[in-house]
Amino acid sequence: MGKECSVTINYQRTLLQVLIILIFIGVKYLSSRFAQGKKHPTFWWALTAILFWLLAWWNFGLYWSAYPVAVWMVLALVLIVIQLVHNHEFLYRRYWPPFWRGSAWLAIISFGLSLFAGMLPLV
Template sequence: MDYRIAFLQVILLIIVWLVELLLSKVFRHEHYQRHHKHSPIIWTIILWLLSIYNIDSLYWMAYPIAAWMIIAIVLIIGQTIHYNEFIYRRYWSVFWRLSVIIATITFIISLFCQNLPLI
């Protein structure tokens, strides 16, 4: 594990967090105050890109991405069964929160899996 790269990536994540926090304070709307200050879509994309950079092989990244898609399908089926309908507004918020959790776990694991064999 290259600690310098991991340290730089953590600093990058802190900078993105601070920029997002500052932007939410500058462009604050009273209508959106009760909503989240951070965008889960942006965090998911950044964490996936850093994970791909760390693992350095798209072969190994296929497994967490497949798990991510399976969870998305299970979430769709679960919401359809529970509510007897599928509404995107209800789905997207839960989907992106779960996506951030999965991407964070994948990123943390990718920090320690940099020497996986290339297949």
């Protein structure tokens, strides 16, 4: 008989994480409503990245979370090289917005993949 692959997802943890994400979205919405003139999009991208990195770490565990962080670090270095080649200088003011935007997207993807972390072997 062949081996069957079973997907194990901790539904209680996933529901709690979705609730945390919804609370974050609510806080972001309320803060944008009360601070209409002041916009800080880089701040919200950074908070989004941090939230999703923490949630992915919660699912992956200490061992497997090192892989997305390594990819994140390589992409940060690639962004620095791109800025140096394109602008012939490195300026933090130009670096931080795309860095946090890319970090947030990578963290969201890592979180999505981490939902299936129950299938990863224990090391």
